[in-house]
Amino acid sequence: MRSSEESIIRQERANRVCRQRKLENIDRRNRELAQKERAQKKLKYKSKLPEEDSEMDVDVQPGGWVIRIDREFYTVLSDNKKLKCILSPKLPPCVIGDLVHFRLIPTLSDCDGQIVSILPRRNKFSRGSSGNEHVEQVLGANLDTIVIFMSCKSPETNWGMINRMLVTAGRESISPLIVINKIDLLTDAEKEAMRSALKKYEKQGYEALLVSVASEAGIEELEARLCGKVSILVGMSGTGKSSLLNLLLGESIVKTGPVSDATNKGRHTTTSSLMHRLRGGGFIIDTPGIRTFSLWDMSSGSQAHRGPHRGQLTGVSSQGSVSFAV
Ligand SMILES: Nc1nc2c(ncn2[C@@H]2O[C@H](COP(=O)(O)OP(=O)(O)OP(=O)(O)O)[C@@H](O)[C@H]2O)c(=O)[nH]1
Ligand SMILES: [Mg+2]
Structure with a gap:
């Protein structure tokens, strides 16, 4: 290592x-x-709110x-x-x-x-806001793992988004895990092509899994990686984040929605982030699907990646191909 x-x-x-x-x-x-x-229960409550300045000490x-x-x-x-x-x-x-x-x-x-x-955050996972990329949007804080959750089809894998998320996770020293869902929709040859695409990432030390929430292929391994950690599920709409959550929780707690036939994109079914306790220990945050992920904080000081994959990933937006510094 x-x-x-x-x-x-x-x-x-x-x-x-x-x-x-x-x-x-x-x-x-x-x-x-x-x-x-x-x-204090025996005492009557005052009808007015206490002034914030007159509160007990924050400790x-x-x-x-x-x-x-x-x-x-x-x-x-x-x-x-x-x-x-x-x-x-x-x-x-x-x-x-x-x-x-x-x-x-x-x-x-x-x-x-x-x-x-x-309390001070030990880390945060941010992007440039979709409306204005000069405004920071923090998707979650105090995290152990970023689960970059994409599908191989319906919608297609967004490699550029994966790469930008890896860079962001590396800057904050949060472990990323790339998960490609819906492999039940692939032919054997397509599965092989996807495996070799992920090998490029694995060679650079990133962890990657192929799964299917529908057939439960690879789910046990994914569950084992999440056990005991605080993880956030991030990715485009319709990739199956909420479906995975329902499977992991053992019941249909979260609303899921079909992908549009016309555009092959999700319909933004989840509208607010929510943290759930995993049965095997740990917590996972389901987030609304995102259309774009732009890097937050492009200042020169932050260009040096502080994470485990320092300086290795160089290609950030090419469809289907990634490039790494040697
Ligand atoms: N074929 C197939 N379909 C799946 C799989 N996982 C989820 N789906 C379907 O994909 C669609 C979208 O699933 P959701 O779980 O709502 O996706 P999401 O990522 O939570 O979407 P947003 O909440 O919009 O971000 C649903 O119709 C699911 O049934 C899978 O492994 N295989
Ligand atoms: Mg959802």
Whole structure:
């Protein structure tokens, strides 16, 4: 194994320990807060919201994990409970995967509380927004794996998007996993051609899998790679991200939709990102399909890839072909 890879793995392990400690601290604080709440239950709540400045110190606020975002509401997983929160107007928007502190506000009628701080992110997966690529859109934070989820047909594999996502994952030192779905639609010869296309990536140290959610080919191996990790599923609409999720969860929880016959493209069935707990351990985020993935932060300093695949990938948008620096 290359030494740069070893150091990335070491770093990832250290990150995971660090995150585990943060979660343990959050659990401890939550228990302390629950004790306080029990003691306060006998007192009547004030009808007005407390001023934010008069809150308890942030260290004793309960903490949790942002697992869903619906417009102005954030679902925070805390102590195995899902709480609906609004965001303090003093904060920038949260993203899925953010670790946050919040305060419970029993006087609010349509939600449980308010997020009052966001912990520093250990990494983030961003793109240039589809409307304006000079504006950053963070798709997820505090991640172990980016699952670049494409289909081989219906819709066709977008190699340029795969390459740009690999570059982005490398910059943030997040492990990428290329998954090509719907291999049940390929002839044997087409499967072979796809395998050899992926070999180019594997030779450079990237992991790649061919799967079929429909026939469940390759799904066991994919599930094993996701086990115990925080992963995000990203790719074009219609590639089968939500179908995979339903298969992994063992029930049809997430809405899926057919690919358009006219355009061979997905219909953007999933409209908001949502994090799910995997049966074998770990979490996975289903995201809405994306039309474009433009690299975020093209400044010269960020051109040097910081990830395990430093400087190797050079071709970023050619259809069906990739190029690597020797
Ligand atoms: N043939 C075949 N079809 C599949 C497979 N996986 C998913 N599909 C179909 O592909 C279509 C799109 O699936 P979805 O799971 O909704 O795709 P998605 O990536 O979540 O799409 P968005 O939510 O729009 O991003 C559905 O009709 C699925 O039944 C597969 O392995 N083989
Ligand atoms: Mg979907």
